[in-house]
Amino acid sequence: MNTHSADINIGSADEASGDYREMLIRLMTRQLYAETATAEVFGRSIGAAPTWREKHMAAEFALEEAQHSQMLCDLLTDLGEDHEQIIANRPAAASFWNLDLDDWLHIAVFNFTVDRAGSQQIMEYRQSSYTPWADKMGVVLADEEEHYENGVDNLRAFAADPEQLARFQSVYNSMLPVAVKRAFGRPHGADNDFCLSTGLKRHSTEAVINRYLEEMRGYMAPVGLAFPPLSMFAAERVELAASTKTILESLQA
Ligand SMILES: [Fe+2]
Numbered sequence: 031m032n033t034h035s036a037d038i039n040i041g042s043a044d045e046a047s048g049d050y051r052e053m054l055i056r057l058m059t060r061q062l063y064a065e066t067a068t069a070e071v072f073g074r075s076i077g078a079a080p081t082w083r084e085k086h087m088a089a090e091f092a093l094e095e096a097q098h099s100q101m102l103c104d105l106l107t108d109l110g111e112d113h114e115q116i117i118a119n120r121p122a123a124a125s126f127w128n129l130d131l132d133d134w135l136h137i138a139v140f141n142f143t144v145d146r147a148g149s150q151q152i153m154e155y156r157q158s159s160y161t162p163w164a165d166k167m168g169v170v171l172a173d174e175e176e177h178y179e180n181g182v183d184n185l186r187a188f189a190a191d192p193e194q195l196a197r198f199q200s201v202y203n204s205m206l207p208v209a210v211k212r213a214f215g216r217p218h219g220a221d222n223d224f225c226l227s228t229g230l231k232r233h234s235t236e237a238v239i240n241r242y243l244e245e246m247r248g249y250m251a252p253v254g255l256a257f258p259p260l261s262m263f264a265a266e267r268v269e270l271a272a273s274t275k276t277i278l279e280s281l282q283a
């Protein structure tokens with residue numbers, strides 16, 4: 031296989047082979063884990079939501095996440111993989127994202143934190159050299175935009191009350207490190223280089239994480255939400271590039 035990413039264009043499952051196929055399946059598995067765990071979080075949150083408007087929205091988001099999950103199931107099936115087996119190996123949704131599924135505040139923090147992390151990763155897959163995957167990610171991104179808008183609205187509503195903001199901050203401190211780890215993976219190493227050289231991703235993991243955190247900061251700063259202390263990332267064993275640490279340090283409580 032040619033190693034210049036610009037030259038690589040894989041248009042069907044039959045053409046994906048060797049290390050490329052293996053990495054493709056690993057990346058898709060990561061996304062399938064995230065989409066299915068998120069579908070379960072929103073499904074459960076119908077019960078936790080305080081108003082009908084929010085229950086209806088949770089149901090809508092659960093359906094959309096299920097549709098995203100199904101796209102990944104179909105893509106993995108085309109590659110000869112057993113998606114049921116893959117999903118069966120995923121940690122339970124609550125521990126996967128580190129939240130209490132019955133606590134509405136946890137759901138609100140989740141909605142602000144995780145949906146956008148997913149989108150930032152999906153922006154890369156939309157330009158993937160594996161075109162069957164890239165072609166399906168446009169509609170997924172549109173759904174995620176809507177989820178994130180709701181997450182930002184929720185943050186603003188909670189932040190209007192200092193006591194609620196303090197609770198939001200404390201849940202965010204434990205959720206963001208896990209979200210960074212689950213959604214993006216390690217910033218350096220051979221896998222990252224391989225994804226770039228084969229066009230499976232167009233930006234380094236470090237760049238994607240930084241793009242995500244800078245966007246988050248834009249919504250956090252005006253309402254007084256800070257990044258978790260670096261010690262919270264260390265406790266979760268999240269590997270952080272120096273440039274990422276600088277962003278986190280730029281908005282601390
Ligand atoms: Fe999704």
Ligand SMILES: [Fe+2]
Binds near residue numbers: 148177
């Ligand atoms: Fe979402």
